[in-house]
Amino acid sequence: MQKKNVISNNQIKNLLVTTIIGVGILSLPSNIAVVLDNDGWIAVLVSGLLIIPFILIIDKLFKMYPNKTIFEIGEEVLGKFIFKIFLIIIAIYATITLAYSIRVFGEVIKAYLLERTPIAVIIITMLLATSYASRAEIEILGRVATMVYPILLALFIFLFLINMPKSDYTDILPLFNADFTKLPRGIMVTIFSYAGYEIIMVAYPLTDNRKDTLKYTLRGLFIVIGIYLAAFFISLSQLGVNQLKRTLWPTIAIAKEVDLPGYFLENLDGIVIALWVLIVYTSVGPLFYIGGKTLSYIFNTKSHDVFILPLIPIIYLISMIPDNIISVYDEMGRILSYFLIASIMAVPAIIFFAALIKRRRRRT
Amino acid sequence: MKKLLVIILLFLLPFTTGCWDKVEIEQRVFVTEIGIDKNGKEEGINKMTVTYQYPNINNIGKDSGGGSSNFLITTESSSVFQAGRQFMTKVPFPFYYKHLKVVILGNEFLKEENLIRVVLDELNRDTKINKRVRILAADTTAKEIMEASFNKEQRTEGTIYATVRDNRNTSSYTTKSLADIVTDFDIAGVTLIPRISLDEKGSFVVSGGCILKNYHFLDWIDPVENKVINLINGDMVIETIDVIYEQNLISYAISETETRRDIKVDDKITADINVQVEGYLQGYTLSDKSSIENDEIIMNMEKAIESEMMKAARRTISHMKEVKADLIGIGEHISKYHPKEWDKIENDWDDIFSEVEINLNIDVKIRRIGLTR
Numbered sequence: 001m002q003k004k005n006v007i008s009n010n011q012i013k014n015l016l017v018t019t020i021i022g023v024g025i026l027s028l029p030s031n032i033a034v035v036l037d038n039d040g041w042i043a044v045l046v047s048g049l050l051i052i053p054f055i056l057i058i059d060k061l062f063k064m065y066p067n068k069t070i071f072e073i074g075e076e077v078l079g080k081f082i083f084k085i086f087l088i089i090i091a092i093y094a095t096i097t098l099a100y101s102i103r104v105f106g107e108v109i110k111a112y113l114l115e116r117t118p119i120a121v122i123i124i125t126m127l128l129a130t131s132y133a134s135r136a137e138i139e140i141l142g143r144v145a146t147m148v149y150p151i152l153l154a155l156f157i158f159l160f161l162i163n164m165p166k167s168d169y170t171d172i173l174p175l176f177n178a179d180f181t182k183l184p185r186g187i188m189v190t191i192f193s194y195a196g197y198e199i200i201m202v203a204y205p206l207t208d209n210r211k212d213t214l215k216y217t218l219r220g221l222f223i224v225i226g227i228y229l230a231a232f233f234i235s236l237s238q239l240g241v242n243q244l245k246r247t248l249w250p251t252i253a254i255a256k257e258v259d260l261p262g263y264f265l266e267n268l269d270g271i272v273i274a275l276w277v278l279i280v281y282t283s284v285g286p287l288f289y290i291g292g293k294t295l296s297y298i299f300n301t302k303s304h305d306v307f308i309l310p311l312i313p314i315i316y317l318i319s320m321i322p323d324n325i326i327s328v329y330d331e332m333g334r335i336l337s338y339f340l341i342a343s344i345m346a347v348p349a350i351i352f353f354a355a356l357i358k359r360r361r362r363r364t
Numbered sequence: 365m366k367k368l369l370v371i372i373l374l375f376l377l378p379f380t381t382g383c384w385d386k387v388e389i390e391q392r393v394f395v396t397e398i399g400i401d402k403n404g405k406e407e408g409i410n411k412m413t414v415t416y417q418y419p420n421i422n423n424i425g426k427d428s429g430g431g432s433s434n435f436l437i438t439t440e441s442s443s444v445f446q447a448g449r450q451f452m453t454k455v456p457f458p459f460y461y462k463h464l465k466v467v468i469l470g471n472e473f474l475k476e477e478n479l480i481r482v483v484l485d486e487l488n489r490d491t492k493i494n495k496r497v498r499i500l501a502a503d504t505t506a507k508e509i510m511e512a513s514f515n516k517e518q519r520t521e522g523t524i525y526a527t528v529r530d531n532r533n534t535s536s537y538t539t540k541s542l543a544d545i546v547t548d549f550d551i552a553g554v555t556l557i558p559r560i561s562l563d564e565k566g567s568f569v570v571s572g573g574c575i576l577k578n579y580h581f582l583d584w585i586d587p588v589e590n591k592v593i594n595l596i597n598g599d600m601v602i603e604t605i606d607v608i609y610e611q612n613l614i615s616y617a618i619s620e621t622e623t624r625r626d627i628k629v630d631d632k633i634t635a636d637i638n639v640q641v642e643g644y645l646q647g648y649t650l651s652d653k654s655s656i657e658n659d660e661i662i663m664n665m666e667k668a669i670e671s672e673m674m675k676a677a678r679r680t681i682s683h684m685k686e687v688k689a690d691l692i693g694i695g696e697h698i699s700k701y702h703p704k705e706w707d708k709i710e711n712d713w714d715d716i717f718s719e720v721e722i723n724l725n726i727d728v729k730i731r732r733i734g735l736t737r
Contacts (some may be wrong), residue, residue, distance in 0.1 A: 112491055113489045114383075114385045116385050117385055173701065174699070174700055174703035177703040185421075212438035239547065240547040240550055241550075243543070243546050243547055256495060257495045257543055266494065267462055267494055268465075
């Protein structure tokens with residue numbers, strides 16, 4: 001292995017947090033409130049906890065095959081042919097997720113900031129900018145994540161602090177009053193917000209300190225859950241449940257509604273979106289990287305960067321298929337959720353159990 | 365050769381920047397107030413008369429050219445933003461709504477449920493408008509009020525906004541923003557917005573309130589009732605109450621209030637509302653010896669203030685019950701703390717509210733008496 005391409009545990013944590021938190025944070029509180037009303041936070045929490053077993057699986061897998069990448073392990077365990085089918089699914093998943101994220105990004109920017117700029121220009125500029133980072137190796141992505149991570153934390157802490165004085169916290173009541181048969185549907189909605197955790201599949205074997213990686217990864221996941229829960233509670237207490245359901249992007253809506261005594265803090269949506277662009281950048285970049293990396297293993301090329309630029313027009317075309325923002329969220333989101341579950345949950349689980357069976361067979 | 369290339373590339377840099385959305389700040393017209401009235405005509409889709417107020421940009425800063433500080437412009441239109449398009453034939457630059465501060469609804473307009481729904485949705489949906497825009501109800505037409513106020517003071521953001529912006533100094537009216545109103549309608553179906561009217565001299569007065577229920581006008585309330593509602597909701601800000609005590613006038617300034625609601629839902633709904641009021645003595649009467657000799661006098665004063673406040677409160681509550689408007693958050697409280705019962709009564713809440721037994725208890729404390737006794 002190259003000595004250069006090494007990533008520290010802290011960088012893995014930052015990479016995990018910044019990759020997971022992306023376009024989803026804007027609409028998550030509203031999407032989940034539509035399903036579960038005030039109790040949406042339960043689904044946010046449960047689906048976050050659901051990710052933990054998969055992180056443990058990935059950790060176990062890399063313990064069984066030290067110093068190997070996920071691609072090498074997969075090939076060894078499942079055989080070349082089956083694993084390539086899996087990789088194709090992951091590649092499709094990465095492409096559609098990118099298209100989805102970038103389309104939502106374009107819609108938000110167009111709605112709030114650049115009204116007259118064609119959406120094609122917004123999307124292609126963003127894709128070109130991210131492609132620069134994702135052509136590099138994971139080490140670079142880790143560094144970018146470490147730069148953006150404090151900005152991300154500061155942004156959300158700031159957002160929560162300025163909204164605190166005017167929030168009505170009793171809006172969280174009544175607790176546990178929702179129809180819990182809808183919980184699985186709610187989890188389907190929220191699980192999408194945890195897409196991106198699969199970056200650790202690529203980052204894990206490159207760590208410089210194998211012992212603590214699991215600890216840092218779980219810490220990262222809990223930070224994400226914390227931010228999501230806080231985003232849900234603060235937008236619920238600021239908007240009330242009905243207005244929350246109505247709002248497309250409640251996290252920006254609460255930034256816009258800030259009105260503190262003292263004149264100068266008003267209309268903060270511009271600042272919030274400007275910082276959010278960075279967050280999207282660090283979320284789209286790693287996904288782009290995964291897409292490129294998967295393709296490079298499918299076609300047996302030496303490096304992944306040859307696939308990044310050709311992916312841009314494909315992503316752009318897919319992102320332009322839905323007619324409007326509602327169909328992005330509903331139809332594209334539904335198609336995506338199948339690929340999502342297949343590639344971020346089923347694939348690691350299948351590889352893990354196949355590896356277990358193989359190992360047991362070898363022993364007997 | 366390489367140097368030349370670098371120089372050429374550097375010179376090319378300015379051409380790579382660009383912005384579709386660039387509009388110079390002096391080429392925007394910042395709308396600060398919008399007034400909406402009902403257009404008397406029955407036919408056609410132009411059901412509203414919309415009035416915009418925007419500042420005279422040339423009149424800002426040191427070298428201002430004088431003249432009026434704000435402009436008013438009116439048209440008949442089908443919606444708030446359609447009016448903005450129609451004004452484009454008279455105004456040189458496009459309107460910019462991000463700094464819209466006040467929306468005034470005219471008295472006839474308030475009675476039209478469909479129009480109010482249209483306007484609220486339009487404002488709520490728009491990406492530029494700040495959802496904290498203050499909404500007021502006019503008891504004449506909105507246009508008249510804006511005409512009376514738009515050149516009162518040299519204020520670019522509008523005199524009305526300066527008056528209602530903070531609302532930390534009076535409880536005679538309750539400032540409501542667009543977001544508050546939408547939330548109120550969601551929860552209780554009823555809201556209270558400040559009333560703005562014209563006095564004899566023709567200047568505007570913000571005082572009292574207007575009850576809107578299910579997106580249309582229900583009733584006016586006076587400043588005293590508004591104070592009581594604020595007191596019960598815990599929104600009371602510094603406010604002075606005058607009471608006659610042994611032929612002398614006591615001025616009691618409220619500095620802090622705390623409300624506790626205890627609602628029991630059985631066959632009958634009983635709401636126990638305990639309000640703790642703390643404050644100080646603003647003024648009494650100067651006599652030869654000290655006018656407050658002992659603790660007992662203060663206690664008696666407290667009682668007198670309590671009974672005065674209770675009198676106003678009883679009047680307000682019976683008024684609310686009469687018009688079936690739950691402005692004191694009893695329904696909201698039940699929906700939060702007794703969700704199962706709320707599901708049963710939610711649909712008939714209007715009728716049930718007028719049957720609710722409300723036991724209000726006001727506990728007044730005079731904590732400070734100023735510098736003399």
